[in-house]
Amino acid sequence: MVIILREYLLGNVAIARGILEAGAGVISGYPGTPSSEIVEHLAPLAKEHGIHVEWSVNEKVAMEVAIGASWTGARAAVTMKHVGLNVAADPFMTLPYLGVGGGMVVISADDPYCHSSQNEQDSRRYAAFARVPCLDPADPQEARDMTLRAFSLSEEFGLPVMLRPTTRVSHARATVDVGTPRERKASPGFEKNPPRRVALPAHARPLHAELLEKQAGIEAALAKEDWNWSQMRGEVGVVGSGIGGLYAEEAIAQMEADVSLLRIGTYPIPRTTVGDFLEKVDRILVVEEMDPVLEEFVEMVAKERNPGVEILGKRSGHLPKVGELDPLTVRNAVSRMIGLPERTAPRMSREVLSILPPRPPALCPGCSHRAAYYAMRKAFGKDAIFPNDIGCYTMGVGMGTVDTCLCMGASITVGAGIRFGGEERGICAVLGDSTFLHSGLTGLLNAAYNGARMTVAILDNSITAMTGHQPHPGSGTTAAGEESPTISLPEICRSLGAGLVETADPYDLASMIETFERAKDHPGLSVVVAKRSCVISDIRAGIRRPRLVVDEEKCGGCKLCVSFGCPAIEFDGKVARINALCSGCGVCAEICPQQAMEVAR
Amino acid sequence: MRTSDCDVVVVGVGGQGVILISEIIGRAAMLSGLSVRGVETHGMAQRGGSVINHIRVGCRYSAMISPGGADVLVAMEPAEALRYASYLAPEGVALVNTRPLLPVTVTTGQATYPSIEEILAPLREASSRVYPMDATGLAAEAGSPQAANVVMLGALARHLPIGEEPLQEALSKIVPAKFLEVNRKAFELGKIEVE
Numbered sequence: 190m191v192i193i194l195r196e197y198l199l200g201n202v203a204i205a206r207g208i209l210e211a212g213a214g215v216i217s218g219y220p221g222t223p224s225s226e227i228v229e230h231l232a233p234l235a236k237e238h239g240i241h242v243e244w245s246v247n248e249k250v251a252m253e254v255a256i257g258a259s260w261t262g263a264r265a266a267v268t269m270k271h272v273g274l275n276v277a278a279d280p281f282m283t284l285p286y287l288g289v290g291g292g293m294v295v296i297s298a299d300d301p302y303c304h305s306s307q308n309e310q311d312s313r314r315y316a317a318f319a320r321v322p323c324l325d326p327a328d329p330q331e332a333r334d335m336t337l338r339a340f341s342l343s344e345e346f347g348l349p350v351m352l353r354p355t356t357r358v359s360h361a362r363a364t365v366d367v368g369t370p371r372e373r374k375a376s377p378g379f380e381k382n383p384p385r386r387v388a389l390p391a392h393a394r395p396l397h398a399e400l401l402e403k404q405a406g407i408e409a410a411l412a413k414e415d416w417n418w419s420q421m422r423g424e425v426g427v428v429g430s431g432i433g434g435l436y437a438e439e440a441i442a443q444m445e446a447d448v449s450l451l452r453i454g455t456y457p458i459p460r461t462t463v464g465d466f467l468e469k470v471d472r473i474l475v476v477e478e479m480d481p482v483l484e485e486f487v488e489m490v491a492k493e494r495n496p497g498v499e500i501l502g503k504r505s506g507h508l509p510k511v512g513e514l515d516p517l518t519v520r521n522a523v524s525r526m527i528g529l530p531e532r533t534a535p536r537m538s539r540e541v542l543s544i545l546p547p548r549p550p551a552l553c554p555g556c557s558h559r560a561a562y563y564a565m566r567k568a569f570g571k572d573a574i575f576p577n578d579i580g581c582y583t584m585g586v587g588m589g590t591v592d593t594c595l596c597m598g599a600s601i602t603v604g605a606g607i608r609f610g611g612e613e614r615g616i617c618a619v620l621g622d623s624t625f626l627h628s629g630l631t632g633l634l635n636a637a638y639n640g641a642r643m644t645v646a647i648l649d650n651s652i653t654a655m656t657g658h659q660p661h662p663g664s665g666t667t668a669a670g671e672e673s674p675t676i677s678l679p680e681i682c683r684s685l686g687a688g689l690v691e692t693a694d695p696y697d698l699a700s701m702i703e704t705f706e707r708a709k710d711h712p713g714l715s716v717v718v719a720k721r722s723c724v725i726s727d728i729r730a731g732i733r734r735p736r737l738v739v740d741e742e743k744c745g746g747c748k749l750c751v752s753f754g755c756p757a758i759e760f761d762g763k764v765a766r767i768n769a770l771c772s773g774c775g776v777c778a779e780i781c782p783q784q785a786m787e788v789a790r
Numbered sequence: 791m792r793t794s795d796c797d798v799v800v801v802g803v804g805g806q807g808v809i810l811i812s813e814i815i816g817r818a819a820m821l822s823g824l825s826v827r828g829v830e831t832h833g834m835a836q837r838g839g840s841v842i843n844h845i846r847v848g849c850r851y852s853a854m855i856s857p858g859g860a861d862v863l864v865a866m867e868p869a870e871a872l873r874y875a876s877y878l879a880p881e882g883v884a885l886v887n888t889r890p891l892l893p894v895t896v897t898t899g900q901a902t903y904p905s906i907e908e909i910l911a912p913l914r915e916a917s918s919r920v921y922p923m924d925a926t927g928l929a930a931e932a933g934s935p936q937a938a939n940v941v942m943l944g945a946l947a948r949h950l951p952i953g954e955e956p957l958q959e960a961l962s963k964i965v966p967a968k969f970l971e972v973n974r975k976a977f978e979l980g981k982i983e984v985e
Binding site for chain 2: 226533541551748
């Protein structure tokens with residue numbers, strides 16, 4: 190029997206609980222904000238529940254592991270952030286042809302406003318592209334409920350089902366009613382069936398037809414779900430999806446306005462439900478995060494069912510096309526639609542706010558990336574080109590050693606292209622250990638194979654730091670905490686064809702600089718592994734280094750240490766000072782020309 | 791119509807324990823049988839950047855609070871109080887830790903940090919209920935400056951539609967046992983500070 194409990198849960202944890210309640214046997218993923226906490230919550234429970242939970246090396250790998258598991262009949266889930274779905278797009282696009290075995294849920298978390306991302310990409314477009322159902326939760330309760338339903342939907346139609354939370358759903362906390370975990374669903378094992386599992390052209394053509402034939406049934410089934418509902422209160426209305434629908438619902442309640450509401454939570458969008466609503470209104474506002482997916486659909490249906498209806502939304506300029514929605518923006522859009530005055534927030538004037546110093550995210554005090562960048566710049570000079578990648582180290586953008594950032598693994602490949610494009614200056618591509626293992630390997634292999642003259646710096650802190658310290662094949666442990674072989678980055682790089690491979694410790698600045706110089710002078714492809722554990726990992730492991738202090742007699746006030754940019758170093762107008770944030774890395778002592786920094790006693 | 795009993799915005803700097811405040815309030819609200827919503831800053835901004843959490847007690851809608859809608863603004867850091875002051879409702883209460891945490895832009899000399907008075911003056915124009923306090927100092931008095939977040943929670947308690955008992959119970963469930971005594975003291979000092 191399932192017992193329902195009420196708990197205060199993070200949206201991503203509510204999703205994880207839904208996965209457990211569904212009796213899933215395999216959960217894979219690659220960390221990425223705002224999706225990471227799903228696997229993080231499940232990994233420590235793997236043993237207890239007899240399930241396999243893994244951090245895969247990238248999203249394509251994660252997706253394929255989940256597919257294989259599903260083909261044994263087990264229920265499987267795979268998690269990633271929206272841009273991770275680009276990496277996994279290859280299996281994702283053909284899987285719907287072949288279909289699933291056990292229910293399979295693809296969780297792709299979108300990040301409107303790019304809180305921690307490089308673009309604002311709408312995963313609902315991908316679901317439509319692949320012709321699979323997609324559920325768009327508005328809050329943690331819906332996230333849990335939809336996850337559970339996604340597994341059975343997947344089995345009903347033999348297709349993967351996408352769950353698409355957005356940042357404010359994944360990172361919301363709420364009182365959520367959850368059931369007890371279900372025992373792992375038994376899987377009969379892999380059943381040989383080449384016409385179903387081998388995507389040869391002869392098999393793919395009929396499977397494509399089959400996929401298209403499923404669509405009407407999916408739409409009809411989804412139309413019955415409780416997440417699509419309406420409330421009629423007059424001829425003016427709102428159609429809202431996901432959290433946008435919830436903002437609209439609250440705005441209508443606050444204003445006590447006679448505004449009808451249609452909430453949509455499933456894709457493909459139920460055409461009849463939308464058409465029936467449109468027939469009863471003459472003016473509507475469409476509210477949704479990111480792309481106007483629902484809005485375009487409403488426009489299409491309106492042509493058949495009510496061509497005279499006025500449709501407001503992103504395409505009409507009533508709601509912003511970029512960034513994320515918020516309750517006030519939605520409330521004001523509803524106000525404008527019904528001719529009520531807008532509510533203005535008590536804005537602080539720009540003049541008042543101008544006294545505030547900016548507080549951008551920064552590399553931690555004692556972060557070895559800062560030292561590696563310093564050494565890199567010394568060796569290569571400021572005119573060299575520094576193609577960069579996705580990770581904590583992108584925050585070094587102010588140090589002059591971050592020239593490009595495109596997507597995971599693109600530092601090496603873009604760097605090679607810059608060389609082949611005719612750039613003669615030095616090139617030093619930079620990426621982290623997790624990113625290198627995610628998608629830098631193929632780029633390095635390609636650079637070696639095609640003869641790119643450049644240096645690749647792998648900033649190796651032995652962890653996926655940016656997303657919250659998830660382990661990877663270079664860490665020595667798995668997600669579930671099992672020991673695993675620690676991969677050697679230098680050996681991989683040599684095997685892939687790099688001519689010169691050296692490792693140095695960024696905390697030993699002189700040796701780091703010399704290493705970069707040798708790499709720069711190498712006539713072919715060189716790799717420098719800047720190896721030093723993440724300063725946060727050290728703190729968590731109880732490693733304490735004595736802080737440094739400035740000998741004020743010796744300090745000449747040259748500010749070299751200050752320009753290094755460590756948050757632990759301040760300048761009081763005359764001399765440098767080291768504050769309580771100091772982690773004792775000692776790099777500033779190596780930079781100081783007066784030897785004014787010393788270890789505190 | 792009001793759609794939430796109490797809307798609280800908690801701001802500060804990544805690493806100051808802003809999330810702990812929401813966790814405790816959330817648990818305590820649940821213990822009191824109230825529906826609660828919250829939203830947190832995770833990811834990139836946590837690395838020493840400015841962070842904002844929303845908590846809505848007695849609310850069944852989204853976790854997001856509108857600018858101009860917060861009944862209470864809890865600021866773990868003075869500059870952050872002003873940065874997010876637009877969230878404060880006209881009758882709202884601002885609880886402000888007066889201990890500055892200098893951002894890198896200041897330590898590297900690219901920007902300057904204003905005086906506490908320069909920060910509090912516009913805040914006081916926005917609200918007549920601004921309560922500055924040295925939460926970090928009070929936390930040190932309790933036994934650890936890290937407990938400044940719980941000092942702020944103690945100061946916030948009287949403004950929440952939650953009794954002290956569930957707050958204390960949630961605190962004891964969330965804080966590790968060996969730090970509980972310090973945190974209990976921190977809560978008490980925060981509470982007394984605004985009495």
